[in-house]
Amino acid sequence: MSDFFSRGFGGRRRPPEGMADRIPPGQYYEAGFPVLTAGPTPDLDPSAWSFRVDGVVGEAKSWSWEEFHQLPFEDVPCDIHCVTKWSKLDTSFRGVSVDTLLEGVEPLGGFAMVFSFGGYTTNLALEDLTEGKAWVVTEHEGEPLSAEHGGPARLLVPHLYFWKSAKWVAGLRVMDNDEPGFWESNGYHMHGDPWREERYWND
Ligand SMILES: Nc1nc2c(c(=O)[nH]1)N[C@H]1C(S)=C(S)[C@@H](COP(=O)(O)O)O[C@H]1N2
Ligand SMILES: [Mo]
Secondary structure (H helix, E strand, O other), rough: HHHHHHHHHHHHOOOOOOOHHHHOOOOOOOOOOOOOOOOOOOOOOOOHOOEEEOEOOOOOOEEEEHHHHOOOOEEEEEEEHHHHHHHEEEEEEEEEEEHHOOOOEEEOOOOEEEEEEOEEEEEEEEEHHHOOOOOEEEEEEHHHHHHHHHHOOEEEEEOHHHHOOOEEEEEEEOOOEEEEHHHEHHHHHHHHHHHHHOEEOOO
């Protein structure tokens, strides 16, 4: 009994052998996949889903669910880090690179506001979305992404805190200037690098 409790309680937050250096400062190891949403989970059928790239661009583009699935998909093995202090290691998603989505778009600004069905927004510099650092994903560990985790599709930006990975993603608007999204207007850092502990405004 006491052995069960000491392993179950204390052990949960210790990373497996050799993985400690993949946990950023102030984070703990989480084996599960917690759900964190501000507000209700939208009931979004893939037929109602689309993704658009607009704003200050040479050419705005959009894809229906079917059109999106003509694009090249890639597997994305990654670790993810939530500002509420859990880190999940060795997980994987599958989706389309933002580099692919920006092909032919000709972005004219250096920043983006990512927006979701339901109204969530989050801001990122374009350099954090390009060169193999961000994807629009539709699968998690070989299964369709569940609604609570952002299905049918979410943004995935594993190198930044997970609030930047907008669930039920609907598009990205290229901007000339960096402007705060939902959490960034409510005290969260404009950038959000977990290795620098960029959690809140003054970090
Ligand atoms: N549309 C939308 N995306 C969102 C959120 C949200 O409330 N709405 N929460 C963000 C936050 S704060 C976190 S930590 C992650 C949580 O993703 P998960 O529920 O799949 O763990 O989603 C991010 N993306
Ligand atoms: Mo979060």
